[in-house]
Amino acid sequence: MATAFVHSSCNTVSGSNPQRRLLRDSPAASTSTTRRWSRVNLASVARTLFSLINAGRVREAASLFESTEKPDTFLWNLMIRGYANGELYEEAVHVYRRMQDAGVWADHFTFPFVIKSFANSSSYDDGLRVHAKIIKVGLDSDLFICNSLVTMYSKFGLLSAAERVFYEMPERDDVSWNSLVDGYVSNGEGWRSLVCIKQMQEAFGMRLDWFAITSALAACSLELCLEQGKEIHCHVIRNGLEPDIKLQTALLDMYCKNGDMVYAQRLFSSMSRRNIVTWNALIGGYALNDEPLQAFASAIKMQDNYMIPDTITVVNLLPACAELRSMDHGKAIHALAIKKGFLPHLILETALMDMYAKCGDLKPSELLFEKMTEKSLVSWNTMIAAYVQNGRNLEALQLFLHLQEGPLGPDVFTISSIIPACAELASLQQGTQIHSYVLRAGYGRDSVVLNSIVNMYARCGDLNISRQVFDRMMCRDLVSWNILIMGYAIHGHGKAALELFSAMKDTGLKPNQSTFTSVLTACSITGLSDEGWLHFDSMQQEYGMSPEIEHYGCMVDLLGRTGDLRAAIDFINKMPLVPTARIWGSLLTAGRNNRNIEVAEFAAEQILRLEHDNTGCYVLLSSMYADAGKREDVDRVMSLMRQKGLNRTAARSLVEFDGKTCSFVNGDRSHDQSNKIHQVSSVLSRKIEEAACDPGAIFDPIDAVMKKANSPNRHSLRLAVIFRLISSTVGSPVLVKKNVRICNHCHHAVKLISGFSGREIIVGDTKIYHHFSDGTCSCGDYW
DNA sequence: ATAGGGTTAG
Known part of the structure; x- marks a missing residue:
């Protein structure tokens, strides 16, 4: 062993550069006795340093290293490895720099640690530089180095660079494949990772090991491939792979993410050992699949099993509070998180913001957001979405503009929150700017985003552009058509809306409930009575759908529009659904438009029975009385409203x-x-x-x-x-x-x-x- | 001596 050290030391020190030899070999050290002594010394230092590093005692190793004169490549490598494995990447890089300054050559052992350190400290430029250096010193075909580079590039999100290294390396092993597969998964490319796994199995006859299996499971969670996930589960069982607790938890998580909570629960029950991660995965699964009560029950059971909730438990429980709209649960969990010292924590704070916003209280969300020391794009997105969800579109737009002043750029999540806000505000200029940003940023193929843009232009009053965006879409889905038909409907172009509807059917798409909402809205707004009834019947006869409350509402509007209030009331009485305030609201409008105070009063009575705080109802009724010159009734209605402590919604334009x-x-x-x-x-x-x-x-x-x-x-x-x-x-x-x-x-x-x-x-x-x-x-x- | 991801926010 000692000879190897000396050998590598010689390689490093002497080389062929006379100037370097001159610098390093000072007159005092150049006598043959000193050199022999230092070799022996170096060997014993190496042995001690090696065991210290392996024991994770980096600090002690460092002090020994510092007291060593002229450490050789092996010693430098050991120190870099010690820091890198202890996740002290800055230190690792620092040692590497000092090694270079000392003129010691880095070898094929050095680079994997250095690459890892750059990868984990997001040192993009340094990462690229070290790759260039590796090529220069001719180490670019080393298996270990290439594997490290694949991992580094995928951590930087540079998948094509990772692929390039992978395809250009002279030999590949299972680590190479697994690194690439993982790169795909961790960058959200579930499909490409599954394809890659298939390829390594079928074209290269490789066996899937533990790492490949966990990546494959993550890919199935990402792409919602329950069937393939099950196949992998079978593969594990068939090939007698020892399902350790980590693998079982990965399987559990795959079932949770795919919404199969029955199977998840079954797997969970069958496990002989469970740790905090296992419980967290289960709790997260229930929260994700809209079973908030089960999520809480599991959290309690977890504590009965002497598991102590951690940050992730808390993060996973918060969506359950949001789902229940239960601020009390949410606050209790927030308090627990504070007591346990989980805060500050970027992800937890973001989850708390989201919870408060979904429970309808924006104040705590705003406070959390303001006070966050570190804000990710997700934090911004959550706050913007929080405003939009609570109808505070102006604030959402302001925050969006504020976001763009910083270094972070909006992504699809930002865009799909902010476009509906522009639609609500009818901010055509803002909306247009965001549209052009979408095209520049390459989100112009996302059909969710495009659909929201089609809607935005329609709501901003520009039906022509709305139509243009729709026409230029690569693939229009049912939602696209529903939105455009609704766009024509609300602008009073009923005929055009119906033409679109038949064009949609011509493409082979089958209408859904929302399609009929758009179609019936078009008929009622334009007063296309016959067509309205025709479609209302066909939705039931031809498509076997049961109309929902919104569809009945459209029909009441249509009847009101034709002026037949008697028929409207009959229709409501014969409805198979219990009339809601929305239905009575249509009757109220019908009463107003037909100047029939009795019908309006009757409808208003029904509305206030269901929604005692419906201010719009009071206001509409009082304005009818006003128009009819019934001064006392105006006073009566308005004072009734005041008695209930209600204020009319401040009108805004x-x-x-x-x-x-x-x-x-x-x-x-x-x-x-x-x-x-x-x-x-x-x-x-x-x-x-x-x-x-x-x-x-x-x-x-x-x-x-x-x-x-x-x-x-x-x-x-x-x-x-x-x-x-x-x-x-x-x-x-x-x-x-x-x-x-x-x-x-x-x-x-x-x-x-x-x-x-x-x-x-x-x-x-x-x-x-x-x-x-x-x-x-x-x-x-x-x- | 060297490369490796079970659960976490929109």
Whole structure:
């Protein structure tokens, strides 16, 4: 052994560089006696250092190493290995640098440790440099080095580089294959890893070992291949592979991820030993598969078995709290995590943010997010999604813009949260920018993302672009069609929507429940009565579907639209489903539009029986009374609402200007141009009164009762429309988005304004889009 | 002496 050390030391020290020899061989050390003594000394140091490193005693090894004069390659390698195996990668790299500075040559033993250190400290540039060096010194065909490089590149996410090393290496062993397979799995490429495994088995006749099996199981979890996962399970049993606790847990996890909790539970019961990881996998499985109670039960059972919950247990339980919408459970777990000292922890904090948001409380989420010392893209995505889920679209958009100021770039998750926010806000400019980002970032083939973009353009009032994106999609799925049909429906293009529906059927796609929601919505909004009934029947007769509450709602809307309120009530009474507030809401609207107060009162009664806090219902009823001149009833309804401690939803109108969303409330004076807006509003109001057909102009008790700020002249919609009219190019359409439905007064006023200004004005409310032009509206005054 | 992933957030 000692000779080998001396040999490698000679290799390193002497070489053929006279200058190096000159530098290293100082006159004092060049006598033959000193050299012999130092060889003996080096050999004994090597033996001690070797056993210290193997025992994991790196610090002691380091002090011995530092006191050693002129350590040889072997000693340097030992130190680098000691640090790398102790996960002290910075130190390992530091030692490697000192080794280079000392002029000692790195060999085929050195590089695997160095590569590992760069790989695990995400030192991308250093990793590439060391690869170049390896090629330069001619070690690029070494099996161990190449295997390490494959792992390094896949840890960097550079799969094509990993593949290149793999395919160019002169010989490959099982570690080479397993490293590549793992590279695919850990980069989310489940399919490619399964293909690779098949190849190594079939084309190269290799046996799958423990590592290959665990990778294959992870791939089956990723791609939801339950059948292949089961095959691997059989393979384990058939080939008599000793299923150790890790392998069994990997199997358990595969069943959990594939949603087969029955099998997972069976496997779990059959296990002779279980550790914390096993329990965590089971708990995570129940939480993932919407069995929150089972998740909690398992956590309790786990503790009965003397297992102490760890960070991962807590992370796995949080989605169960979210699923139950139980803040109490969530808070208790949060408290436990604090008590146990699990925080701060990036993943745990992110999971907590998500839990609070899903339980409907954004405050704790925001606090957690602000205070996080380290934020990953997932943290940002979670917070953005939290805002969107809770209807706080403006904040979501602000946070999204804030994210882009930093080093992190939005990914598909970010995009699929933020696009619906743009749709809700009708932020066409923002949405368009994000669309172009999607194309640049290469997410333009993701059908989920594209579908949300088609929807976004439709909700931003641009049906043409929406259609264009749809037409250019590589593969349109059922959702794409449903979205586009709905887009045409809400803009009042019922005929076009129905044409799309038949085009969809021509492609061989089978409609689902959502398709019929889109189709029936199209019929009801456009008043296509015969077609509506035809499709309502065909959905049952031809497709064997049972209509859901939404479909019945559309039919009530349709009946209301044709003015047959008696038939609408009969239809509701004969429905096989229990009518919900949504159904009575359609009847209420029908009553309002047909000016039938009795029907409206009846519908409102039903709604308030189900939803005592439905403010929209009070408001609509009171406005009907107002229009009918029933002052006492207005007072009665409004005071009833106040008694219940309810406030009417603050009406808001949004417009986008210069890429920013501007929000207006009734009587708003907060805007830069408020003075001008109000001046124009007064002028227009006079013109509208002169036109003398405002239904509210003759007698308007609401105006009398409410403060002046609440007069229809000051409604948020009018302010928003005027702002947009005076601040945009002549001739371009005006788009306003509202959070409540348009009132009669505004509808009438905007019709006239579109005539006065010669501009197209599009107003999206919570249900439909009104296209005003030349003094008329696309909804035909029924909404 | 050298290369290796059981459970964790959207």
